Amino acid sequence: MAQQERDQQVVERELTMSRAMVEAIAEEMREDEEVFYMGEDVADYGGIFDSTEGLLDEFGYDRVMDVPISETAYLGAAVGAAQAGMRPIAELMFVDFFGVAMDQIYNQMAKNTYMSGGSVNVPMVLTAGVGGTYNDAGQHSQTLYGTFAHLPGMKVVVPSTAYDAKGLMHNAIRDDDPVVYLFHKRLMGIGWMPAPEGPKTPVPETDYTIPFGSADVKREGSDVTVVTLGLHVHRALEAAESLADDGVDAEVVDLRTLVPLDTETVVDSVRKTGNLVVVDEDYRSFGVTGEIVASVADEALDDLSAVERVALPDVPIPYARPMENEVIPDVRDIEDAVQATQ
The missing domain is CATH 3.40.50.920 (Rossmann fold)
Structure with missing residues (x-):
């Protein structure tokens, strides 16, 4: 076995998808103080799908922010922060909630670079939990990938494994365009919603990116x-x-x-x-x-x-x-x- 392969084995651990996502976010927050996370129940609670578990302990309330239940307000704030040069990650607890903030998502986040003639960028990540299989009915169980993919101006990411989740998250945060990052609740590996076999995979400790548009x-x-x-x-x-x-x-x-x-x-x-x-x-x-x-x-x-x-x-x-x-x-x-x- 080559030395490079042995080294790669040493630094890989098996992670759940939620831990892989958090690891990527934490690494980006350490490297760039303009990266911050905002959403409902993402600070003290750590995200109801463990999407931010542990981030508050390291980065504090200034960079891991709970927000009022007003998607219109905080997604609009994220768009403004991104245009001002920051790199916000804003979480919709459930993708189904996008409807109350569609103007902020589709007419601002997705279009402001175009409407400004390229004078501003919107380097933000919109994360959201998607999918059913746990009996939460019609307003909390949709995926809606196609809705976002249909509307121009946003990149749309849907990981299925921990390895992919980390690499795609690094790429999303570093991208100068808005990225919609949709994680399936059933794949996150949280205790109260067991994941199927497969999404928990070996993940390198070092950061890496997976290019968008690469099946x-x-x-x-x-x-x-x-x-x-x-x-x-x-x-x-x-x-x-x-x-x-x-x-x-x-x-x-x-x-x-x-x-x-x-x-x-x-x-x-x-x-x-x-x-x-x-x-x-x-x-x-x-x-x-x-x-x-x-x-x-x-x-x-x-x-x-x-x-x-x-x-x-x-x-x-x-x-x-x-x-x-x-x-x-x-x-x-x-x-x-x-x-x-x-």
């Missing part, structure tokens, strides 16, 4: 391409292992970012496998599944034999556990979609 092939295969993101990367991987017992070799592509979108990796995979399944926890209509299918059709229609889309039906997410389980795609749904392409 990751989480599992190589030859029969079908499964494109997904967030929680459903892990459900797709579980489905792929089950399908292998039936002789179907599935390749799983984790998009990691929606804006910019790495269509090249997806298209290359489809040209190899000939079949495409797109899996998403967002709504089916006007969303990620349709965009991926259209992108592949634009560039590799002749290579495409079959297409299936697996997504949330266009209904509010139910509160009742059996009903929520019914609408959110599961491993069996992915397996059925893959089998339909064979």
